[in-house]
Structure formats: C-alpha cells, structure tokens
Amino acid sequence: MEILGYNFDEFLTWVGEDIDTLMMLVWILPVIIFVFYGQRIQLIISSNEIKKDIGKLEEYTALTKKDFLNYVKNNLVSKSDPLKKLDSFFDYFTIMPVDLDPNGIILKINHLVRSREDFIRLQINGMFSNLSSIELSKLQNLLEIVTTLQLFYKHTRHLYLTAKKQKNFPLILPLQMMIPFIMEEAVALKDAMPAIKNGQPIGDGIGPMIVGQMMLGIRKESVAFETVWSKTTFEDRDLFLLKAEGPNATVGRPGDGLEKIISIKKPDLVIMIDASLKLEGEDSASIAKGFGAAIGGIGTERFKIEEIATKNQIPILALVVKQSIHEAITLMTKEIADSAQTVKDELYEMIRENTTTKQSVLVIGVGNTIGVSQ
Amino acid sequence: MSKSKNKISTCYTSMECDSCKIIKKRKYSKGDIVFSTSEDCSECNGKMLITKIFGVTMD
Numbered sequence: 561m562e563i564l565g566y567n568f569d570e571f572l573t574w575v576g577e578d579i580d581t582l583m584m585l586v587w588i589l590p591v592i593i594f595v596f597y598g599q600r601i602q603l604i605i606s607s608n609e610i611k612k613d614i615g616k617l618e619e620y621t622a623l624t625k626k627d628f629l630n631y632v633k634n635n636l637v638s639k640s641d642p643l644k645k646l647d648s649f650f651d652y653f654t655i656m657p658v659d660l661d662p663n664g665i666i667l668k669i670n671h672l673v674r675s676r677e678d679f680i681r682l683q684i685n686g687m688f689s690n691l692s693s694i695e696l697s698k699l700q701n702l703l704e705i706v707t708t709l710q711l712f713y714k715h716t717r718h719l720y721l722t723a724k725k726q727k728n729f730p731l732i733l734p735l736q737m738m739i740p741f742i743m744e745e746a747v748a749l750k751d752a753m754p755a756i757k758n759g760q761p762i763g764d765g766i767g768p769m770i771v772g773q774m775m776l777g778i779r780k781e782s783v784a785f786e787t788v789w790s791k792t793t794f795e796d797r798d799l800f801l802l803k804a805e806g807p808n809a810t811v812g813r814p815g816d817g818l819e820k821i822i823s824i825k826k827p828d829l830v831i832m833i834d835a836s837l838k839l840e841g842e843d844s845a846s847i848a849k850g851f852g853a854a855i856g857g858i859g860t861e862r863f864k865i866e867e868i869a870t871k872n873q874i875p876i877l878a879l880v881v882k883q884s885i886h887e888a889i890t891l892m893t894k895e896i897a898d899s900a901q902t903v904k905d906e907l908y909e910m911i912r913e914n915t916t917t918k919q920s921v922l923v924i925g926v927g928n929t930i931g932v933s934q
Numbered sequence: 935m936s937k938s939k940n941k942i943s944t945c946y947t948s949m950e951c952d953s954c955k956i957i958k959k960r961k962y963s964k965g966d967i968v969f970s971t972s973e974d975c976s977e978c979n980g981k982m983l984i985t986k987i988f989g990v991t992m993d
Contacts, residue, residue, distance in 0.1 A: 755989075758945075758962075758964065759967070760945060760962065760966075760987055760989075761968055761987050761988075769968060772968070772969055773969065773985075776969060806967075806968075806969075807967045807968070807970075890943075890989075891943060891945060891988070891989035892986075892987065892988050892989065893988060893989060893990075893991070894946075894988045894989070894990055896988070897948075897986040897987075897988040898986075900986075931966075931967055931968055931987055932967070932968040932969065933967050933968060933969040933970050934969060
C-alpha cells in the first residue's frame with residue numbers, strides 16, 4: 561500500500577516488530593505540545609470561564625441600573641430630568657488617602673466617606689420634590705448597589721482584557737481565584753434590589769431589630785446623625801440602647817452615638833449585636849458570642865468605638881448572628897428573624913454574667929435598619 | 935416576590951396582638967414596617983403589632 565509515495569506496509573511491519581517505539585511517539589507528541597503551548601491552552605480554558613462571568617456581571621449591572629432608573633421614574637416626583645444626572649453618579653469614584661504615612665489615616669477616610677455621603681445626599685435631595693428621609697436613604701442604597709456592580713464589572717473586565725492582550729497566563733490566575741467571590745457578592749447585590757426598593761428588612765438588620773424591640777414603649781432620642789438611643793432598666797441595672805434610626809435604610813453613626821452617651825454617663829459594659837458572615841459549613845442564623853467591636857464597614861466606626869472603649873477602659877462583648885453575604889443584604893430569612901428571641905435571651909444572660917446590680921450597660925444594635933422601626 | 939434562578943422568595947409579615955397576644959401571619963403588603971401597628975385584632979379590640987417581616991424561599 562502506497563500513500564503519497566510512502567510505503568505503509570513497510571511501516572506496519574516495522575511497527576509490528578517494535579510497538580514500543582509507536583507508543584513512545586504517541587506519548588511524546590502531547591508532551592511537546594504541552595511544553596510549548598500548555599500555558600496558552602490553560603489561558604484559553606480559564607479565560608473562557610472568566611468571560612462567561614464577566615458577561616453575567618455586565619448583565620447584572622445593566623439590569624440593576626435599569627431597575628433603579630425605573631424605580632425613580634415611577635415612584636418619585638422630580639424637579640427636572642434626573643436620569644442624566646443619576647447616570648453620571650454611577651461612574652463616581654473615591655480616591656482613598658495616601659497610606660505611606662498611615663498616621664491619622666482613619667480621620668482622613670472618615671472625612672472622605674462622609675463627604676461623599678453628604679454630597680450624594682445633597683444632590684439626590686435637590687433632584688426630587690417632597691423626598692422623605694426614608695426614600696432618600698433607599699435611593700442612596702440603590703445607587704450604592706449599581707455603583708458597586710459597575711465597579712466589579714469594569715475592574716474584572718480590565719484584568720481579563722489585559723491578560724488576554726499580553727497573552728499573560730499568570731496575570732489571569734489571581735482573577736480566576738477571585739472570580740467566585742466576586743460573583744457571590746454580585747449575585748447578592750443584584751438580589752438585594754427588591755428588598756431595598758420595597759423597604760423590607762434585610763438579614764443585616766437583625767441587630768437593629770432586636771434593639772428596636774427593646775426600645776418599644778420607651779422614649780427615643782436622637783444621639784447622632786440617623787442614630788437614636790433610649791434609657792431603660794434591667795434587673796436593677798441601667799440599660800442604654802443604641803441603634804440606627806429606622807425604618808430608614810441606614811446604619812447610622814454608632815461611633816458618634818457612643819461618644820455622646822459616654823459624655824452623659826459612662827457604661828460599665830458595651831454589648832454589640834450584629835450580623836456576621838458565616839464560615840463555610842456553619843449554619844445560617846446560628847448565634848456566636850465573643851469579644852471586641854462587632855461592626856463591619858470600612859473600619860472607621862469600629863476604630864472610633866474601639867478607641868473610646870480603650871480610653872475609658874470599657875469591655876466590649878459581641879453577639880453575632882451568622883449568615884451568608886447573600887442572606888445579609890437580601891430580604892431577611894425566617895430563620896434569621898426567628899433567631900431574635902434567642903439572641904435576646906443570650907443578651908440578658910450576658911448582662912447578668914458580666915455586670916452587677918447598679919451598673920450600666922450599653923447595647924448597640926449594629927446594621928442596616930431598613931424596614932425596622934423602634 | 936423576588937426571583938433568582940429557580941428560587942422564588944415570598945415575603946410574609948408576622949403580627950402579634952398587643953392585647954390577646956395572638957400571632958398571625960399574612961403576605962407582606964406595601965408599607966409594612968417592623969414594630970409598627972398595622973391593623974385591628976380580629977379576636978379582640980387590640981392592635982396588631984408587626985413583629986417580623988421575612989422571606990420564605992421555595993425551589
């Protein structure tokens with residue numbers, strides 16, 4: 561048999577005599593391919609997966625943006641066309657302070673974050689007529705969701721395109737590692753939209769919900785921006801209660817609140833109730849007790865609380881309700897809502913164990929109090 | 935009612951009468967706020983206080 565002048569009968573005879581040589585060729589060929597093109601093949605496989613996720617991020621950004629603008633159009637009375645102005649807000653960025661000399665950086669970050677909040681609040685307030693504080697806080701939250709999703713999308717796309725452009729496989733590895741976490745947060749943000757729009761409580765609101773219930777029937781006073789406090793008693797102890805002012809979609813300013821309460825009367829113990837991200841394998845709505853300031857965010861509020869507590873030698877205890885990122889920012893689940901009574905029982909037990917009669921305790925309900933009054 | 939993939943979440947409002955302490959659950963309606971009094975108790979003259987608002991997810 562001759563093909564293209566090559567005698568295959570001769571070849572088959574040779575193979576029949578030495579099958580090992582053929583097998584060696586069969587193995588060597590892929591090895592050679594992988595040595596020279598391995599990274600490129602891996603890059604193609606990895607980048608295809610990432611491309612799909614970037615597509616989803618783009619879809620979520622467009623979806624939430626459309627949802628937000630529709631909400632504004634259908635529910636609010638605007639003085640002029642707000643859509644163009646709101647659209648420009650989506651691209652706003654924040655330049656964090658220089659950290660080469662970290663001394664005093666917390667104050668700078670605090671100033672920056674508050675300036676940004678004040679600016680957005682002022683701008684939104686100027687756009688609409690008769691805007692209630694609840695609506696204003698909801699709009700701020702919705703805007704934050706869209707902006708964060710847009711940021712995720714743009715940054716992920718940038719890393720992906722840079723790696724592809726430079727055919728740089730190692731550059732895509734960190735993105736490949738991070739993308740599941742980014743997607744988890746992105747899905748949670750997308751799913752948070754309906755609860756925020758409807759003003760329904762979210763998982764993060766469990767702390768304010770527990771403290772809000774304890775405040776029922778007691779006089780509430782404003783202690784800081786969007787933050788209220790109450791005084792009551794429990795088994796011959798003074799009990800100070802602090803939370804963000806509900807039902808606004810806000811976390812308030814517990815740091816400023818603590819500072820003011822301290823100037824009135826120094827508590828002997830501070831207990832913070834908050835939602836906490838659960839570790840893989842942990843049950844949702846499980847309760848954990850610990851030490852230290854249980855408060856998330858950028859870190860400025862925690863810094864302030866820790867500093868005041870240290871200066872005044874006040875111990876801080878924490879009571880947290882475990883939940884996933886999705887549960888924390890979407891509609892509160894039944895399991896989390898049902899955990900409120902258990903947390904309250906644990907809180908009272910904590911007060912009994914750690915204080916004596918005539919002492920005072922400050923209980924802070926940390927979290928977004930959307931849909932939860934007091 | 936929100937929908938994520940094949941999961942449907944329905945929002946409920948749980949209320950407790952401030953007088954007879956009866957607990958009732960109904961579907962969430964716009965304007966419900968936790969710890970606000972929503973309606974009169976059907977069993978006595980008391981007021982129903984909203985104690986919880988939560989979502990139940992079905993696959």
